[in-house]
Amino acid sequence: MTLRKFRSKGSGVRLDSFLADLCGDLSRTRIKRLIVDGEVTVDGSSSNAGYRLKTEQEVEIRVPDPIPSHMLPQDIPIDVVYEDDHIMVVDKPAGLPVHPGPGHPDTTLVNGLLGMRPNVGGVGGVMRPGLVHRLDMDTSGLMVVAKTDAAHSTLSAALKNRKFDKRYTALVAGILTPKEALIDAPIGRDPTNRKRMALDDNGRASQTAYSAVTIYANKTLADVKPVTGRTHQIRVHFASIGHPVIGDETYGRADPNLGRHFLHAHRLGFQHPVTLEDVEFRSDLPVELQAYLDELE
Numbered sequence: 001m002t003l004r005k006f007r008s009k010g011s012g013v014r015l016d017s018f019l020a021d022l023c024g025d026l027s028r029t030r031i032k033r034l035i036v037d038g039e040v041t042v043d044g045s046s047s048n049a050g051y052r053l054k055t056e057q058e059v060e061i062r063v064p065d066p067i068p069s070h071m072l073p074q075d076i077p078i079d080v081v082y083e084d085d086h087i088m089v090v091d092k093p094a095g096l097p098v099h100p101g102p103g104h105p106d107t108t109l110v111n112g113l114l115g116m117r118p119n120v121g122g123v124g125g126v127m128r129p130g131l132v133h134r135l136d137m138d139t140s141g142l143m144v145v146a147k148t149d150a151a152h153s154t155l156s157a158a159l160k161n162r163k164f165d166k167r168y169t170a171l172v173a174g175i176l177t178p179k180e181a182l183i184d185a186p187i188g189r190d191p192t193n194r195k196r197m198a199l200d201d202n203g204r205a206s207q208t209a210y211s212a213v214t215i216y217a218n219k220t221l222a223d224v225k226p227v228t229g230r231t232h233q234i235r236v237h238f239a240s241i242g243h244p245v246i247g248d249e250t251y252g253r254a255d256p257n258l259g260r261h262f263l264h265a266h267r268l269g270f271q272h273p274v275t276l277e278d279v280e281f282r283s284d285l286p287v288e289l290q291a292y293l294d295e296l297e
Helices: 017-022 028-036 109-116 149-160 234-240 287-296
Strands: 002-007 040-042 058-061 077-084 087-092 138-148 165-173 182-183 187-189 197-199 207-215 218-224 263-271 279-280
Touching: 002 218, 017 028, 017 040, 028 040, 028 058, 028 149, 077 187, 087 109, 138 149, 149 182, 149 263, 165 234, 165 287, 182 234, 187 234, 197 234, 207 234, 218 234
Parallel strands: 138 263
Antiparallel strands: 002 058, 040 058, 077 087, 087 138, 165 218, 165 263, 182 207, 187 197, 207 218, 263 279
């Protein structure tokens, strides 16, 4: 933990602006997160980002060490699709958690990233360094990782404003009717099981667009575009219309011939945070998913 102390010279300046001017190595987003987390005090008391400083107030900001003890670098193979000085695009395999949590304290994508690129530690916050978005543990596919605070801030804002083009391939139970539709139903935490999500009239607005690609005897392969990005959104939405994702033991049922759910993030498009160029990346179906499809034909 690093403690930095400053004293305001004038009045009327917002707390977050004051710190952004003095802490050039921290993005405004990171500073706001530290304020929310109670790591910033004004004359010894917590405050909010919009607080207007008065003359000669003492401001302290505590910046946690880049890598918490439970996020140690580990040698985990990661398929890097693209990399430059600002971002990495990786192809996450199924079965690899994105970050440490209950049940998987290490051996995660984050641990592997820290093993490959130690400088990612602390980018965008110490708990999920470098991460701009997530994938469920058993969902495979493309993710973008920020290598600098500035890139993280820009990409996070683009994600919040729905400027990312994320596409998934899903195999679902039954024949999708209609073949193209938008599932529009709010999602919240399941009140009976906190590890699950569920449709909830008081939940967050959630929309998932889909288009049937191939129809099998009792299954449909679909191209899926999540308009919003709620936890488990695609899986919850398909289960809610009676077409759970194949192999999804949480919202449907396990498939002994698969060993994971059939959901793969196959396309990812966004504006590069520095060059401002529109970039797009694609990922083929993993071997186990392609083999499963071959057996259906």
